[in-house]
Amino acid sequence: MLRSMYSGIAGMRGFQTKLDVVGNNIANVNTAGFKRGRVTFQDMLSQSSSAASAPTATRGGMNPSQVGLGSQVGTIDNIHTQGSRQTTNRALDVALQGDGMLVFGQGFDPTPAGFAGFAPEGIAANVELQYSRAGNLYLDDNGFIVNPSGQYLMGFQANGTNDGVTTQVDAINIPKTADSFSISSDGTVNYVEAGETKVAGQISLAKFSNPGGLEKLGGNMYQTTQNSGQMYVDSDGSGDFTAGADSILYTPESEGTAKIIAGALEMSNVDLAEEFTEMITAQRGFQANTRIITTSDEILQELVNLKR
Template sequence: MLRSMYAGISGMKNFQTKLDVIGNNIANVNTSGFKKGRVTFQDMMSQMTSGAQGPTATRGGINPAQVGLGAQLGSIDNIHTQGFRQTTNRPLDFALEGDGMFVLQDGDTTYYTRAGNFYLDQDGYIVNPQGYYLMGFGEEGETSQIQIPENAQSFSVQKDGTINYVDEEGIPQVAGQIVLANFSNPAGLEKAGSNLFLNSTNAGYTGLVSPETDGASIVSGALEMSNVDLSEEFTEMITAQRGFQANTRIITTSDEILQELVNLKR
């Protein structure tokens, strides 16, 4: 059978995966804290027709002759660029400007996220939509949950992540400071769904820091939205569609050639 037919099949599979990733990006264009994906391709092993030869006293060198056997999936990357900020004027919506991720605790499992839509439960703890606790630094510098007492008259969030509230006697108090997790390679994080990420062996976790130490800032009353660019995704979608069509044409042409070979017997 012709090698071009199998090369076309490998190209079709790759472009199908690319379209899957593009579709997921477009579906999450309005998802807060979402980080878009990107697909890269690599060529597969090439079949050697003739090897390279070095120059001799009477003849120059000859380059190798190889026939490629198609393409394969290289990587599916998560692009952790900053998403645009959308103003909501809701005090418990936190937009994170700069590096780092919010830390969430669910029992013994730690999650990380850039989605800053948080809420208060009935006990006054700050939680995400799944009920996972937002973690912060307590008065003694230990990592703990952040609680705003029920008798608090009001609360506010500073750029350094410090959450202040006014108690029932009108005295300002500190509920805690939001903590951020740092990663040297955030693209190595694993997506866990629901705008959450899990640490991995290649994420390069470097520890917990306060926002001002990390050079980041927290903006209350705003959300960081998806970093998906629709114009870029539509362009990539057209490219993937044309690439898929070109590979199907390779298969059709190879089939016609095989048909001609079969007809030689007639």
């Protein structure tokens, strides 16, 4: 009886975790760039009452007899499917249509004097990088494009073309004297100054071999892990952000990377109908496991009552 009770407890714990994940998904249904979570289960160690045996000349073979000890959470996955697009008509809102993530940097001085310590690859060696699909961007007081947390949007200088020269990557700045600015589908940030159109830079994208391996940091941000895989890039627009790491960036619309849509945001990929279904399934699963415990308790009570 105790074995069945422990199986019920294990099942309740698993379904509680599932409810936690589903609840987080529903809470973020309107969060820009949010990627939903998913829980999978696996069985726990089984206890063998008899081992398998091979057939003989006088007797057939026998399968093993085992009793399972419940279930446990196998994985909690981040599902990086495309989210729906919401039009905002705001110049600094960008949505990614396709693979890739926006790259944000912090921990460095983006002014020209602050870039004295560049690595040979053209990347500031002390830049701390994080990644996001949330494209609600802003201009700070110095004209740098930042996210809501103040992290700088990283991009290629000029138009991102290489011509055999390593492209420098740093924060994108729009001068205060600019009359207007726009972002094109290939990530080029243009601005108009004194009637002349100029290029401030080109937004860079990171593309991972295993985006599900990225770790959520909160604030719609992700960081790399040992299982997220290396970032990939087109030729020469690359550089190492950390010693020994193959950290490489793409330009938008190259090598299968995303197209940038200005004046829009990629919203959450949460499907409320699916989440409510999963919530009901988790609730019923939790209730069923509580019945295992109460039924086992009733049987134990009957055994105790045998001694009177």
